[in-house]
Amino acid sequence: MEPTPFGALLKRYRMAAGLTQEALAERASLSARAVSDLERGLSRAPRYDTLDLLTRAMNLEASQRATLFAAARPALPGEDAKATPLQVLPFPPTALIGRxxxxxxxxxxxxxxxxxxxxxxxxxxxxxxxxxxxxxxxxxxxxxxxxxxxxxxxxxxxxxxxxxxxxxxxxxxxxxxxxxxxxxxxxxxxxxxxxxxxxxxxxxxxxxxxxxxxxxxxxxxxxxxxxxxxxxxxxxxxLTPLTQAAAVTLFRERAQRVQPHLDATEPSVAAICEQVDRLPLAIELAAAHVRVLSLPLLRERLSDRLRFLRGGARDLPERQRTMHEAIAWSYNLLPPTQQRWFRALSIFMGGYTLAAAESICWGEEPFTPDEGLSTIAALVDASLVQVEITGDGLPRYHLLEVIREYAAEQLRAAGEEEDYQWRHAEYYAALAEEAERVGAGQGGREAHLERESANGRAALYWAYERGEVTLGLRLATWFGRLWLTRGQMSEANQWLSRMLALDEARGAQAA
Missing domain, CATH: 3.40.50.300 (P-loop containing nucleotide triphosphate hydrolases)
Structure with a gap:
């Protein structure tokens, strides 16, 4: 049985897609004459980039795409295959910025x-x-x-x-x-x-x-x-997030497509890019909203990044039309233990060590030293956890903020937030107490504890909101001493006063 000629096959797929030659030409960025010539067999050597544009414009499935490409191959020079290399490559719809x-x-x-x-x-x-x-x-x-x-x-x-x-x-x-x-x-x-x-x-x-x-x-x-x-x-x-300069350039370029008269020189543009971790997809999703929002209002709305970063281009895969779906794609590929660790890691603020992750994510469960390392390594491999080497040569881990928000959402949905918040606060109270017991002169321990200040504050906020007086006083006492040595007297005194007042109020209630 003779194979269907390329022109007849193209016409069949076009009509099945409900497109006229003019409509297909417009979608594929070709001329109507070019489509007509291809269908009538007048153009006998269609380029592979032209074929790619046509198959995408008709939304062909993989099997149909392969069939159309195969039908075009006899039209290529048979005796001189080397002269026309097979190139099956999409053309990007936008310019690359900052890479x-x-x-x-x-x-x-x-x-x-x-x-x-x-x-x-x-x-x-x-x-x-x-x-x-x-x-x-x-x-x-x-x-x-x-x-x-x-x-x-x-x-x-x-x-x-x-x-x-x-x-x-x-x-x-x-x-x-x-x-x-x-x-x-x-x-x-x-x-x-x-x-x-x-x-x-x-x-x-x-x-x-x-x-x-x-x-x-x-x-x-x-x-x-x-x-x-x-x-x-x-x-x-x-591949890491864009530099700030590249992120700002990308935002301006995308924003001015939908709002040509936008003044994108405002300092708020850099702040918006930082809010979305300088991720290109998040920047493009944010920029699309300038059609209806001013830059200050856009920045305000980005306080809830996951809910807001939606509405990507129709020709993007579904998983790239919202940041939520982009992150969910990675999360759903993880086995259960790695999913649980990922959720728990959202508790940390300002980064964490492997020892902290192991203590909080495993809790009282027995585990071997290799298990914690292999789990965190798998999350780094999955591009969900970032790693950097500190000045003392030790690795420190963190989640990008938009990824941390997704992990925190999953933690709440699993009903695990309270348990891990408690483990987190208890761990950092014990860490601060240990640093105090070692005594002065341990510069490395003090520097390590200082790097954990954001976690100390997060634990203090949680203990205060939950009325955990004993735990809160431990945190306020030991982190307070650190802050006093660093000249942060007002913060140290504020937390100690808060916790003492909470303790006094609890005592009055008990009486």
Whole structure:
């Protein structure tokens, strides 16, 4: 049976989508003449970027997309396949802002250092996909046989990854050869760049990637994922929030699209960017609201970030239309123990040590030293927990504020907040008492306790609000002594006075 010609197939898909040639042309940013020529077979060598625009404009499923690409392949020069490398790559709808250093670093890793597997990691909304697209477009001329972009967003079954790659390459199923073998054969002697977007929910398919790298010596792989693949060939490029200058530039650019006359030079723009952790997705979601809100009012509304950061563009995946969904995507991929730790970590303010996390998250439960470390490491891998090295060389962990708000919401929903708040306050009271018992001259301990001032204050607020007088007096006494030595006399006296007044009121009630 003769395969359906490309032009007839394009027309069939267009009509099934309920589009005229003019409507399809407008959606795909093409001319109506170009669509007409393709359907009538007058344009016999459609470019792959044109095909990508058309398939996205018609919202084709993966199988339909692969069929359309395969139908176009006979129109490509058969005798000179090397002259027309296979390039299946989306075109980004907006300019990339503030990632020049990361792009340069990635290009150096791929071109100069010949890294076989480059994984761009980072939290949801930090811009991994957009950066990978920029890298890929810069590398288009570097791979003689082409490159292919494979979006794994909708997959949950890792066993389907080889099939999804095969479809992107236009390979057809063969009864006697599994998709993994077909893909391996396709890449065997090719200089090719394979790109996987959103690998985190199919991490066990990393074995398939490892097999390709071993079997196909000229293949290089670029991955975006909230967690690394943990393969020997892997080089991570960890994407962090934008610099303040880049964040402000991004906000201004996006805000002026919806409000061209907006005065985006106000100092409040920088404050807004800080409120949303300088995450590109959060900045874009916030900027969309300037159509109806002034900048000061927008800043005020951002006190409830998760509820407010909604309404992303229609052509974004659902998980990227709100910050809540972007974070929920990562949270739902965690096993139960890691979910519980993540929720509990929302209690901390200003960061925490591994010892603090272990004490509060495990509580009285027995655990081995390796369990706490492996759990926090898994949350770092999942890009939900950030880690930095302090001046004394010790790691300190924290959650980005918008992520911490989501974790706190889940903690309340699980009915665990009160228990973990108690553990948190008890831990920091004991920590301060221990520092006092060690005595003066222990500069390292004092510096460590000073770094925990935000946690001390949070514990004091909680103890005062709950009327936990004994615990509150312990915290006020020992953190108060620290603050007195640091010249913060008013804060030390204020907390001690509050707790003594609460104690006196409780005594009067008892009498």
């Amino acid at each position: 020049e250093q990361e792009v340069t670093q990635a290009l150096d890793l791929v071109r100069e250092r010949s890294v076989r597997l480059l994984t761009v990691t980072g939290p949801g909304g930090v811009g991994k996909t957009r950066l990978a697209l920029e890298i890929a477009h810069n590398l288009r001329a570097d791979f003689a046989d082409g490159l292919a972009w494979v979006d794994l967003t909708v997959l949950r079954d890792p066993s389907l990854v080889p099939q999804t790659v095969a479809q992107a390459l236009g390979l057809h199923e063969q009864a006697d050869r599994p998709f993994s073998e077909q893909v391996r054969t396709f890449f065997q002697d090719k200089q090719y760049l394979l790109l996987f977007d959103n690998f985190e929910q199919v991490l066990s398919a990393a074995d398939f990637v490892a097999d390709l790298l071993v079997s196909c010596p000229r293949l290089q792989v670029l991955v975006t994922s909230r967690a690394p693949l943990h393969l020997r060939a892997e080089q991570q490029l960890v």
